[in-house]
Amino acid sequence: MAEPLLRIATPHEGPLVLAGPPAKLTGQIDLHNPSDVSVVLRDAGFNDPSGVLRARPGRQSFSPLVVRAHQQQRGPVTISLDPATPPGEYRAEIELAGGTRPVVLHVTESIDLTVHPQSIVVLNQRGLQRRRIVVTNEGNVPFAVGDLGDVDLRDDMLSERPRLALEPVTPAAQIEGRDLDGPAFVLLRLAPADAFREDGLSVRSHGPAVTVVPGETVVIDLDVTLQAELPPNSRYRGRTPLLTRDLEFVVVSSAPAQDDVVPEKREKKATKGQGGRR
Secondary structure (H helix, E strand, C coil): CCCCCCEECCCCCCCEEEEECCCCEEEEEEEEECCCCCEEEEEEEEECCCCCCCECCCCEEEEEEEECCCEEEEEEEEECECCCCCCEEEEEEEEECCEEEEEEEEECCCCCEEEECCEEEEECCCCEEEEEEEEEECCCCCEEECCCEEEEEEECCCCCCCEEEEEECCCCCEECCEECCCCCEEEEEECCHHHEEEEEEEEEECCCCEEECCCCEEEEEEEEEECCCCCCCCEEEEEEEECCEEEEEEEECCCCCHHHCCCCCCCCCCCCCCCCCC
16 A cells, blocks of 8 residues: 555644634644655545534545645645534544544534625605515524614715815814814715605514524515605615625605506597498
């Protein structure tokens, strides 16, 4: 049996330690190359005798680690597990540098999600409006989605080159705990009084809070109510956090739907052709 070109420089009895979120468990390894040629380590195998963990099939690739002839090199090794693997400590085996070594995996908490759509259009109309979002838990811990609360609105049609003004600070005492000898000024952005509407939008969950477990996709209905009087032919925009993502609301003006429009009654005029009765 041919002797492996690379040898793990750490003590044989000690396990490797990898830590991080399930998709990227990383650790350091020391390798020794006793041969006369440079060797590149590009991948590793993974085996879990307990059957608890699920890794990507086949050998896992990572950034190449070059170990030159008769030298020792230290570099990172990365293993990926199923994204829904719960946080905790796990023990498995890794096939690396021509041998098998025990490995200790410290899986950390990962809170991640996707939301569709991330931008929700609301009509500039009074009354409750129901909107639907689809949430997928991409992490490894469950979370709950309930009321999002009130959302501040800002006029979306303000100029991209805002008007600014300098205003002196009176008295010129302290700013951020520092005494000022000379005059001090603050930079103000000028905007119309109705450009900002605090708590202009109410966003509530339609029903109780929904718990989303790792790997699950759920549909959530939101009850959205416009609480501010907005001018016609305007557009306002607001954002609110949804765990690690931002949910955007755009309030737009809209004419009544066609179902709400009463069609005009038109009188039908009888026409007589040349062959009609006299």
